[in-house]
Amino acid sequence: MASGAVTAVTGPDGRTVRYGYNSQRQVTSVTYPDGLRSSREYDERGRLTAETSRSGETTRYSYDDPASELPTGIQDATGSTKQMAWSRYGQLLAFTDCSGYTTRYEYDRYGQQIAVHREEGISTYSSYNPRGQLVSQKDAQGVKSVMSTAPQAT
Numbered sequence: 404m405a406s407g408a409v410t411a412v413t414g415p416d417g418r419t420v421r422y423g424y425n426s427q428r429q430v431t432s433v434t435y436p437d438g439l440r441s442s443r444e445y446d447e448r449g450r451l452t453a454e455t456s457r458s459g460e461t462t463r464y465s466y467d468d469p470a471s472e473l474p475t476g477i478q479d480a481t482g483s484t485k486q487m488a489w490s491r492y493g494q495l496l497a498f499t500d501c502s503g504y505t506t507r508y509e510y511d512r513y514g515q516q517i518a519v520h521r522e523e524g525i526s527t528y529s530s531y532n533p534r535g536q537l538v539s540q541k542d543a544q545g546v547k548s549v550m551s552t553a554p555q556a557t
Contacts, residue, residue: 450474 408428413419418436425431427449432442439457446452450472455461460480467475473493477485483501490496492514499505509518515535520526525543532538541547 456480 408424409422410424411419411421420436421432421434422430423432423434425445427445429445429449430443431445432440434440435457441457442455443451444453446466448469450466451464451474453461453463462480463478464474465476465478466473471489473487473489475487475489477487479485479501485501486497486499487495488497490510494510494514494516495508497505497507504522506522507520508516509520511517511531513531513535515531515537516529517531518526518528527543528541529537530539537550539547539549
């Protein structure tokens with residue numbers, strides 16, 4: 404059991420939720436008052452590899468890069484798979500859904516998302532002020548939305 408970790412929480416109704424942990428202090432199980440249980444599995448690096456819901460449905464996570472903390476694949480309980488590609492800075496570069504449609508993301512040198520390109524040829528663009536606040540977005544039809552930010556008090 405993980406020292407100092409919350410192992411049970413009892414609500415005002417007297418019903419208790421119990422938590423189980425591994426040696427790395429990661430939650431491995433949650434047992435609900437109705438007796439149903441959810442669980443999580445981790446690899447040797449401590450990355451989440453599977454989680455099973457209280458209804459028994461399991462989602463699995465895969466990692467292509469042994470050094471990455473970010474999953475590159477997610478397989479849901481139906482067997483449908485989603486794929487992700489990440490930048491070295493942890494930014495999502497591409498997401499392929501279970502239908503095979505890919506959405507690509509672009510970022511500026513400050514790490515702000517400046518474009519989203521969907522497989523259907525639909526793109527949206529964002530721009531930011533020098534403070535890094537979103538100031539406008541342009542959708543696929545060319546309609547520009549301008550955001551207003553209140554001045555900060557000094």
